[in-house]
Amino acid sequence: MTTPAGSVLTENKSETTTPFSCVVWNDPVNLMSYVTFVFMTYFGYSKEKAETLMLQVHNLGRSNVSAGDLEKVERDVTAMHGFGLMATIEKSN
């Protein structure tokens, strides 16, 4: 990333302390192997963990693949979009 990935919402300090999640959604194009590969290479997850998350996406339609403060999750979602995965930011409950 060459942009100041610094976060769109850093003005709001109270929001950045609330944990957020990066949610990956199922789609008809991305291959199961590719999604596993992305989770392994970008997040550094083991093959087992990456496959578990991929199967959640495949079978349940979505999976919370990472969590943290807003800045981290925005970075993760941007990276997922870079890999072509459908990803959104959600406030963790």
Place this chain on the structure above:
Amino acid sequence: MAQAFGRANPTTISGYLEAEERQLLGSVFGTVAILLASEQPAANQDPLAAMVGISSSANLSSDPALQRLFPNAYRTDPEAANDFRRYTEESLREQKLDNANQAITLLKDQPDDLQMSIKQAQIISAALNDARLILGSRLELTDEHSLDTLLEVEVNNEGPAHLYEWLTWLQESLVRSLMD
């Protein structure tokens, strides 16, 4: 005929593509690059914002394929989604355009027996994925079975559905060799 990619050694991915196939793949990546370059920021946008990669407009593209490449990051909050897009879409677009262009260069002047570094294979894989997302959007694929119907009606195994199937096969073998 193309052969599946494989891990030649820890640092090299090997493959086999005939000249015609390399040319076809190059032209596929070429159309990806054209689409990505087609919606560059308007010339009248704030130059400082442009310099740091912030777009002044932030709306979801009207083209379904571009919508798929640059999806909303907030599902239920369009304002936050547009705000996020302003800060991320330009650099994301540049990254994808760069991948497509690098993939074209990588395939040029190659012999049938391809030898790629891991990094080069990852670039090809990223470009292949964007090509599949665009083509999948054009074919209006909605689930894993919608391709089968399209494949059946194409004559002589030629057409966009068969191209998509070929790109999928290449991608599957490339990703598997990267995970080996």
